[in-house]
Amino acid sequence: MKVQPRFIVLISLLLTVYAALNFYIGWHMTEWSSAVGIGYSPYGFWIPFALLAYGFLLGRIPLPNPLKPAGRLLKVAGSVYIFVMEIGLLLFLLADAVRLVLWLTNGVSEAYIVGSGTVVLGLIALLLLVGSRNAWSPVVRSHELRIDKPARRGKTEWTVAVASDIHLGNLVGRKHLLRLVERINAMKPDLILLPGDVIDDSIEPFLRNRMGELLGRLQAEHGVYAVLGNHEYYGGHMERYVEEMKGIGIRVLRDETVEVDGKLYVAGRKDKTAEASGPDGRLAVRELLRDVDPRKPVLLMDHQPTQFAKAEEAGADVLLSGHTHRGQFWPNHLFTKRLFELDWGYMRKGAMHVVVSSGFGSWGPPIRLGSRSEIIRLKLILQAR
Structure with missing residues (x-):
């Protein structure tokens, strides 16, 4: 070249x-x-x-x-x-x-x-x-989200654990990962969602330190789902990563939608990085959600917090993102706040709930100022039939 x-x-x-x-x-x-x-x-x-x-x-x-x-x-x-x-x-x-x-x-x-x-x-x-x-002392942040759709089979409440941007690698290793597993399992969640950047570029430290063994201990009645983040693309080991995750019982959704026990949908977009490969690099969100039953709740994972309006128009009830780290340390959050419609926290976009996490791990310096390592605990409340 x-x-x-x-x-x-x-x-x-x-x-x-x-x-x-x-x-x-x-x-x-x-x-x-x-x-x-x-x-x-x-x-x-x-x-x-x-x-x-x-x-x-x-x-x-x-x-x-x-x-x-x-x-x-x-x-x-x-x-x-x-x-x-x-x-x-x-x-x-x-x-x-x-x-x-x-x-x-x-x-x-x-x-x-x-x-x-x-x-x-x-x-x-x-x-x-x-x-x-x-950076090394994670907190759990809780959000109660009411969704105006009827519950299926009498289940009106869901506990969903969310952990984005874990960045497993040479810096974030087994010790910090164990904190994640213990805190999430203590919630006894119905569902666990990992919205991208589970690994930090190279998959080599993940394999060498057998981090998959720990990550595979995450437990949820209705399963664990993940999507790709930009760092999974950067590392160049995407297919190997997807296979490793599959081997420990975690499904990586790449422009896919899954119906969970007939009660709700979990949808996962490829990362925005895929768009660099051409217009067909990833599906438009309206195409991704085209065949879902609009009467059932739809939880959408998209690693980078963009296109909120399009996701809401397509029928997503909850949009989960990460990527920004909330700048990770001061004063970087001043830039992420201007770059994204929401760089951290919660907002309501029409009928859709948006939650952007500052992430569990860190990229580069294992330092956080003005942000914390965090796990998100969602309480979804549906209408009783």
């Missing part, structure tokens, strides 16, 4: 900007180190710092088997640094704004360099602790 010159220029520009931002952060750290009297070797600082700054990218390079653990460690460390870089950049810019005012008035003393650097580094450490706690 021929690489376009415009693409090369864009990548070069992005790498240059990224390098400049990291140099800015590294320079502040060396300046503070010198001010407080901590000696360092330029090579001893900048080489490890560069490995950390580019670790998330370098850790994705295929390595021989003996070196793979080192590559995974580099990827994990680099992912944490993504948070440090973003928060550090904002805090150092704020400190430099004050510094500029001081320089224009009375000058900048070494005491300010020591004090501001100490405060910034201390805040980064504190936010790392708080953010880690938010």
Whole structure:
């Protein structure tokens, strides 16, 4: 495939900007180190710092088997640094704004360099602790949804457990997955729905750490269903993933609709990523729901929270999405809030209920600020006949 010159220029520009931002952060750290009297070797600082700054990218390079653990460690460390870089950049810019005012008035003393650097580094450490706690301590959020359709066979209430964006991989592993299984099974749900991004790109950690054994312990009277998220597409192991899920009793719906015990429907769309393969990459929602009985409730999973109006017009009663992570950490939620009609929480769209989860796992840094790792508990209430 021929690489376009415009693409090369864009990548070069992005790498240059990224390098400049990291140099800015590294320079502040060396300046503070010198001010407080901590000696360092330029090579001893900048080489490890560069490995950390580019670790998330370098850790994705295929390595021989003996070196793979080192590559995974580099990827994990680099992912944490993504948070440090973003928060550090904002805090150092704020400190430099004050510094500029001081320089224009009375000058900048070494005491300010020591004090501001100490405060910034201390805040980064504190936010790392708080953010880690938010990422690894999931909460259960409950929503009671009334659906104006008659119950079938006397079942007027359904408990539905929802967990999106688990991102099982090198960062989110068996320990966090066990929390998910225990909390969901404690709900004794009628139905369990997983609206995409169950794995984080590569399926290799999922297989190597036998995460399927744990995921297969999820229990619901009427089954467990999932849909594909963008990360299942990115990993390039989609068919293997679908087979692995089938082997543990979880059906992955790819533009499919299932009638559950004659009482309601669960529909699952392919992820929006499929549209890149052409106009037939995934079904329009009206086509997906064309043959459902409109007298029965329809629960629709679509990983990315888009096309609410079309889903409501097609007859969905509940739309479940994830994908956004609610920005995962501040101030990213300011962008996701503008990008999506609903980036987190609940809204009513005509007769349809929409619930968008911030997700159970994390992408990149295992850090959450302004969001929490969460499981959704839905209580569906139907009309008594």
